[in-house]
Amino acid sequence: MIQRIPFTRLSDRQWAALQPFLARAAPQGRPLSDPRHRMDGMFHLLSTDAPWRAIPAEYGPGATIARHFRRLTEAGLWERLLQALADLGPRHPLQQLRRLIFRAARRAYRVRGLGIIVLARRLGFLGALPGPAWMLPDPDLSKRLVALQMRHRENFGPFVLRWGRALRNLMGMVGGRAHIPRYLRLCMP
Structure with missing residues:
Protein backbone atom coordinates (compact mmCIF):
# COMPACT_ATOMS: atom_id res chain seq x y z
CA MET A 1 0.00 0.00 0.00
CA ILE A 2 1.69 3.18 -1.23
CA GLN A 3 0.80 6.31 0.75
CA ARG A 4 0.04 8.99 -1.87
CA ILE A 5 -0.99 11.71 0.58
CA PRO A 6 0.30 12.04 4.14
CA PHE A 7 -2.54 10.90 6.38
CA THR A 8 -3.44 12.07 9.87
CA ARG A 9 -6.66 11.39 11.70
CA LEU A 10 -9.34 14.06 11.53
CA SER A 11 -8.74 16.89 13.96
CA ASP A 12 -11.62 18.22 16.07
CA ARG A 13 -11.92 21.32 13.83
CA GLN A 14 -11.97 19.22 10.65
CA TRP A 15 -14.54 16.84 12.12
CA ALA A 16 -16.74 19.77 13.24
CA ALA A 17 -16.55 21.24 9.71
CA LEU A 18 -17.31 17.88 8.07
CA GLN A 19 -20.15 16.80 10.37
CA PRO A 20 -22.94 19.03 8.93
CA PHE A 21 -22.51 17.33 5.53
CA LEU A 22 -22.84 13.76 6.84
CA ALA A 23 -26.01 11.69 7.29
CA ARG A 24 -27.17 11.37 10.87
CA ALA A 25 -28.32 7.74 10.64
CA ALA A 26 -27.99 4.61 8.57
CA PRO A 27 -30.67 4.02 5.90
CA GLN A 28 -32.48 1.65 8.27
CA GLY A 29 -32.78 4.48 10.81
CA ARG A 30 -30.20 3.18 13.28
CA PRO A 31 -27.61 5.66 14.47
CA LEU A 32 -24.14 5.02 13.07
CA SER A 33 -21.79 3.39 15.56
CA ASP A 34 -18.81 5.73 15.14
CA PRO A 35 -19.02 7.97 12.08
CA ARG A 36 -15.74 9.77 12.83
CA HIS A 37 -13.86 6.47 13.01
CA ARG A 38 -15.43 5.39 9.70
CA MET A 39 -14.45 8.67 8.04
CA ASP A 40 -10.90 8.26 9.38
CA GLY A 41 -10.78 4.78 7.83
CA MET A 42 -12.20 6.06 4.57
CA PHE A 43 -9.74 8.94 4.36
CA HIS A 44 -6.87 6.64 5.32
CA LEU A 45 -7.68 4.41 2.38
CA LEU A 46 -8.27 7.37 0.04
CA SER A 47 -4.76 8.60 0.81
CA THR A 48 -3.46 5.42 -0.92
CA ASP A 49 -4.14 3.61 -4.18
CA ALA A 50 -5.16 0.44 -2.36
CA PRO A 51 -8.49 -1.38 -2.79
CA TRP A 52 -11.09 -1.40 -0.01
CA ARG A 53 -10.07 -4.86 1.17
CA ALA A 54 -6.61 -3.49 2.12
CA ILE A 55 -7.95 -1.17 4.81
CA PRO A 56 -6.14 -1.62 8.15
CA ALA A 57 -8.01 -3.81 10.65
CA GLU A 58 -8.16 -1.00 13.22
CA TYR A 59 -10.86 0.71 11.12
CA GLY A 60 -13.02 -2.39 10.77
CA PRO A 61 -13.87 -4.60 7.81
CA GLY A 62 -13.11 -3.11 4.40
CA ALA A 63 -16.55 -4.11 3.11
CA THR A 64 -18.23 -2.05 5.84
CA ILE A 65 -16.17 1.04 5.05
CA ALA A 66 -16.75 0.54 1.31
CA ARG A 67 -20.51 0.23 1.86
CA HIS A 68 -20.48 3.41 3.95
CA PHE A 69 -18.53 5.20 1.18
CA ARG A 70 -21.07 4.01 -1.39
CA ARG A 71 -23.99 5.22 0.75
CA LEU A 72 -22.39 8.61 1.25
CA THR A 73 -21.71 8.80 -2.48
CA GLU A 74 -25.28 7.93 -3.39
CA ALA A 75 -26.46 10.59 -0.94
CA GLY A 76 -24.40 13.19 -2.86
CA LEU A 77 -21.86 13.94 -0.12
CA TRP A 78 -18.89 14.48 -2.42
CA GLU A 79 -20.77 16.90 -4.67
CA ARG A 80 -21.83 18.91 -1.60
CA LEU A 81 -18.25 18.94 -0.33
CA LEU A 82 -16.89 20.07 -3.71
CA GLN A 83 -19.42 22.90 -3.75
CA ALA A 84 -18.49 23.80 -0.16
CA LEU A 85 -14.79 23.89 -1.07
CA ALA A 86 -15.60 26.36 -3.83
CA ASP A 87 -17.72 28.54 -1.53
CA LEU A 88 -15.60 28.51 1.64
CA GLY A 89 -12.53 30.60 2.31
CA PRO A 90 -8.96 29.30 2.06
CA ARG A 91 -8.52 29.06 5.85
CA HIS A 92 -11.59 26.90 6.46
CA PRO A 93 -10.81 23.47 8.01
CA LEU A 94 -12.39 21.64 5.05
CA GLN A 95 -9.70 23.12 2.80
CA GLN A 96 -7.17 20.97 4.69
CA LEU A 97 -9.05 17.90 3.43
CA ARG A 98 -9.17 19.19 -0.14
CA ARG A 99 -6.91 16.54 -1.71
CA LEU A 100 -8.71 13.71 0.09
CA ILE A 101 -12.09 15.07 -1.01
CA PHE A 102 -10.79 15.23 -4.60
CA ARG A 103 -9.63 11.61 -4.40
CA ALA A 104 -13.02 10.61 -2.98
CA ALA A 105 -14.76 12.40 -5.85
CA ARG A 106 -12.61 10.43 -8.31
CA ARG A 107 -13.74 7.16 -6.75
CA ALA A 108 -17.33 8.41 -6.53
CA TYR A 109 -17.39 8.86 -10.31
CA ARG A 110 -18.02 5.14 -10.72
CA VAL A 111 -21.21 5.46 -8.69
CA ARG A 112 -22.40 9.00 -9.57
CA GLY A 113 -21.42 9.09 -13.23
CA LEU A 114 -21.05 12.13 -15.43
CA GLY A 115 -22.63 14.61 -12.99
CA ILE A 116 -19.62 14.73 -10.71
CA ILE A 117 -17.30 15.32 -13.70
CA VAL A 118 -19.47 18.21 -14.88
CA LEU A 119 -19.50 19.75 -11.39
CA ALA A 120 -15.72 19.42 -10.97
CA ARG A 121 -15.15 21.01 -14.39
CA ARG A 122 -17.53 23.90 -13.70
CA LEU A 123 -15.90 24.60 -10.34
CA GLY A 124 -12.43 24.41 -11.88
CA PHE A 125 -11.35 21.44 -9.73
CA LEU A 126 -9.39 19.48 -12.32
CA GLY A 127 -7.77 17.51 -9.48
CA ALA A 128 -11.17 15.97 -8.71
CA LEU A 129 -11.49 14.50 -12.20
CA PRO A 130 -10.91 10.73 -12.49
Missing part, protein backbone atom coordinates in the same frame (compact mmCIF):
# COMPACT_ATOMS: atom_id res chain seq x y z
CA GLY A 131 -8.32 11.19 -15.22
CA PRO A 132 -6.65 13.85 -17.36
CA ALA A 133 -9.16 16.53 -18.35
CA TRP A 134 -8.46 16.11 -22.06
CA MET A 135 -9.49 12.43 -21.92
CA LEU A 136 -12.81 12.93 -20.11
CA PRO A 137 -16.20 13.98 -21.50
CA ASP A 138 -17.00 17.68 -21.56
CA PRO A 139 -20.80 18.17 -21.78
CA ASP A 140 -20.54 21.97 -21.65
CA LEU A 141 -18.34 22.03 -24.75
CA SER A 142 -20.72 19.69 -26.58
CA LYS A 143 -23.65 22.05 -25.87
CA ARG A 144 -21.63 24.95 -27.25
CA LEU A 145 -20.76 22.99 -30.38
CA VAL A 146 -24.39 22.00 -30.99
CA ALA A 147 -25.43 25.63 -30.50
CA LEU A 148 -22.79 26.67 -33.04
CA GLN A 149 -24.12 24.16 -35.55
CA MET A 150 -27.69 25.33 -34.95
CA ARG A 151 -26.71 28.96 -35.52
CA HIS A 152 -25.35 28.04 -38.94
CA ARG A 153 -28.08 25.59 -39.93
CA GLU A 154 -29.33 27.70 -42.86
CA ASN A 155 -25.83 27.58 -44.35
CA PHE A 156 -25.20 24.09 -43.06
CA GLY A 157 -23.81 22.64 -46.31
CA PRO A 158 -21.00 25.17 -46.79
CA PHE A 159 -20.43 25.22 -43.03
CA VAL A 160 -19.87 21.45 -42.93
CA LEU A 161 -17.67 21.55 -46.02
CA ARG A 162 -15.50 24.20 -44.45
CA TRP A 163 -15.47 23.04 -40.81
CA GLY A 164 -16.61 19.41 -41.06
CA ARG A 165 -13.37 17.65 -40.13
CA ALA A 166 -12.65 20.05 -37.27
CA LEU A 167 -16.19 19.64 -35.91
CA ARG A 168 -15.98 15.86 -36.16
CA ASN A 169 -12.66 15.90 -34.26
CA LEU A 170 -14.08 18.26 -31.64
CA MET A 171 -17.20 16.13 -31.17
CA GLY A 172 -14.94 13.10 -30.71
CA MET A 173 -12.98 14.96 -28.03
CA VAL A 174 -16.15 16.10 -26.31
CA GLY A 175 -17.24 12.52 -25.76
CA GLY A 176 -14.01 11.63 -23.99
CA ARG A 177 -12.11 8.38 -24.23
CA ALA A 178 -13.84 5.06 -23.67
CA HIS A 179 -10.92 3.78 -21.62
CA ILE A 180 -8.35 5.69 -19.59
CA PRO A 181 -5.21 3.60 -19.04
CA ARG A 182 -4.49 2.64 -15.45
CA TYR A 183 -1.02 4.18 -15.51
CA LEU A 184 -2.56 7.59 -16.32
CA ARG A 185 -5.13 7.27 -13.54
CA LEU A 186 -2.37 6.36 -11.07
CA CYS A 187 -0.37 9.43 -12.08
CA MET A 188 -3.10 11.67 -10.71
CA PRO A 189 -2.04 13.24 -7.36
